[in-house]
Structure formats: C-alpha cells, structure tokens
Amino acid sequence: MRHSLYLFALTSAVLAAAPAMADDQTGDEGIEIKPIADIRLRYETADQDNALGTADAVTLRARGGVQAAVDGFSFLAEAEGTIEIVDDFNNTLPTDGVEPFSVVADPHNFELNRLQIGYKSGDTSLTVGRQRIIHPGARFLGNVGWRQNEQTFDAVRAKTKVGPLKLDATYAISQRTIFGEKSPNDAFDGDFILLRGDVDLAPVTIAPFVYSIDYDTRLAFSSATYGAEIAGVFAVGNGKIKARGIYAVQTDIGGNPADYSADYLNLELGGSLNGFGLTAGFEKLGSDGGVQAFQTPLATLHKFNGYADLFLVTPAAGLQDIYVTASKGFNVPALPGLKASVTYHQFDSDIGSIDYGNEINAALSFKVGKVGILAKYANYSAAGFGVDTQKFWLQAGISF
DSSP states (O other), X not given: OHHHHHHHHHHHHHHHHHHHHHHOOBOTTOOEEEEEEEEEEEEEEEEESSSSBOEEEEEEEEEEEEEEEETTEXXXXXXXXXXXXXXXSBOSOGGGOOOOXXXXXXXXXXXXXXXXXXXXXXXXXXXXXXXXXXXTTXXXXXXXXXXXXXXXXXXXXXXXXXXXXXXXXXXXXXXXXXXXXXXXXXXXXXXXXXXXXXXXXXXXXXXXXEEEEEESSOGGGOEEEEEEEEEEEEEETTEEEEEEEEEEEEEEOTTOSOOOEEEEEEEEEEEEETTEEEEEEEEEEOEETTTEEOOXXXXXXXXXXXXXXXXXXXXXXXXXXXXXXXXXXXXXXXXTTOEEEEEEEEEEOSSSOOEEEEEXXXXXEEEETTEEEEEEEXXXXXXXXXXXXXXXXXXXXXXX
C-alpha cells in the first residue's frame, strides 16, 4: 500500500510539473531539465486448455522521474511501479501463495527502474548505471517493453560512429528482469559482454554481433553467440521491399552443464504499398541433438514466435517458425495512426519432425488525442507442444 500511494503521488507530481518544466527547461546555468512520465492501463486475459482457471488481470503501470543535461553530461533517475486492480491471475510471485490461474507476468511492484549518468560528445557517448538497452530488432537484446515492468541492466555502455560504421559495446553485471523486486528472479547477475557493429552501405546494412552471457546462477543459459545480420530496404515504384537475413552460432560457456553448439537462422522478405504490408519469414533456433537448443535470454521475447508466449524458452528439440504477416494502415482523421495486422505462425521442431502447433495473432492500434490504444489477440492451437491457449489484451497508454 505504501508503494502504491507513493507511485500515485510521484506520478501526479511529475504530471503537474511537466507543463511548467516544458515551458522553461533551461535554467540560468544552461542546465536542461525534462520530466519523465509514462502511464499504461491494461486488461489481459489468458485461457488455457488445462486445469488452471482463466486469468483476468487489470494492471496499472506508471513511471516517473527526471533527466538533466549540461555541457554534454547527463543524469537520469526513474521509478517504476505496477499495481493489480483486478488480480485473478498468477503473477509469478511465490510470496502471494497459490494462485490457481494462468500466468500474467505483471506482478505488483515498485522499484528503481533507471539510474544513470552519461557523457556525449559528437557521435560518441558513454552511459553508466541502471539503464534501458535495446539493440536493433531486440531479437538478442531488449527491454521486454511489452510487460508492465521492463527489463533493464546495470551496465557500462559506449557508443560511437565513424563514417558509415556504428559501434555499440556494453559490459553488464546484472539483468534486472520483468518479475519485480519481490521475485526470486528479480535479477540475474553475471558477466555480460554485448557487442554490435552496424555498417551502413545504403541501401544495405551489415551488422556483426557478439553476445557473451556468463551467469552466476542461471547456468543453463550461459552462452556465447556470434553472428551477423544483413538487411536492406529497396524502393520499387511507389512501394518498398525489405529483406533481412541473420545467422548466428551459439556455444556453452562458464558453468553451463551442457556441452553444445547450435545455430540460428532468420530469413525475412516483406513489401509495402499504399499502407498495405505483407511479410513472410522463416526463423530457426537450432538444437544440438536434442540436448540443448539456441536460447536468447536477454531478448524481448514476446515480439517473436507468437503473442501467446509458448516459446519464451526454446524447447530442447529446437524451434522452426514459418510466419506470414499482413498489415494495413488506414487514414481516419478521428483515429490517427489506425493500423491492423494479422499473423500466422506454423511451429515445428528443429530435429525429430515434431509438429508443435500453429498460432494466429491479430492487433489493432490507434490514438485518441495523446492516448495510445492497443488491442491484441493470440490463439495457439497445440499439436505436439503445450496446450491450446487464447489471450486477449486491451490497453491505453500515455507518456510525456
């Protein structure tokens, strides 16, 4: 209760101060100060074909803080909290006892989300502290921004640009997860070396990457991943063609009890014309003989392999995902940004020829004033993995 009251007080104070600060953000000494405020209200339901009850969750997430900058130096502090308004769901916290519902991983929580200092000169920057880190695409490194409590890292991050080359290097000692401060999985410590380079050879970009993840306790996910991404955007008449290919190899490191080597492959081709988009892709997270599969424990996983989140951990037999997405943007003045999309996934194992199942996803988004509205639906039909699962979300959010 103390945390809930403090969260609302903090958010109210930031929102009240925002207009005045926006009008006069630079003081006499040249210090630029900006407020941070973000509020998101969400309804989520999850219905699975098992003994668990249908989950119904209404949660409110708020972030509030401040960022300041002067002469290239910067400081940012941000608190984040989530409250459960309707709590008929398993929030993953063992301290809350047995909750006989499906999981909705948005537990009540209040914590320090970000606290960082930085320096920037030209195209070079250095950031130290608890921070949000997202590599392009978020397939290997992201903030899991879909969940109410986002993922951050205690890290040192340096970025620079030299001609067509961008370099991004991070050393992190802690992964601050989505599960909140009351969870035994609140944070996973270790030594994480996260490297990416982007070479702009317009219209093509080549991006080699290295992710060395050596956990102190989460040993089964300790790994080293080496790979590269090639992507391009090509104008064709009034439309665009987008193509992407990613290949990577992953091996065990540190205290991982498995001795394995598995590969990753993603091929995607899409096009857009007059607001209509069509994308087809194939993604493989390989398996080494069914002993261990390719994992991406730092990724924004909800973005990949279906909204129903059946494959947050890759099965030991690996995963192959064939997917097709159709999307359409609409010009409706009363609903700016109106966009609809539908995706179909076919899931199979990498070895053993197992038909895992298929999934249909749908999403609709638009804005009402400054408030973003989103509705999403997922329907997973199980064959050789998991159980039939349906999920629905309706949310509204605003940020300053």
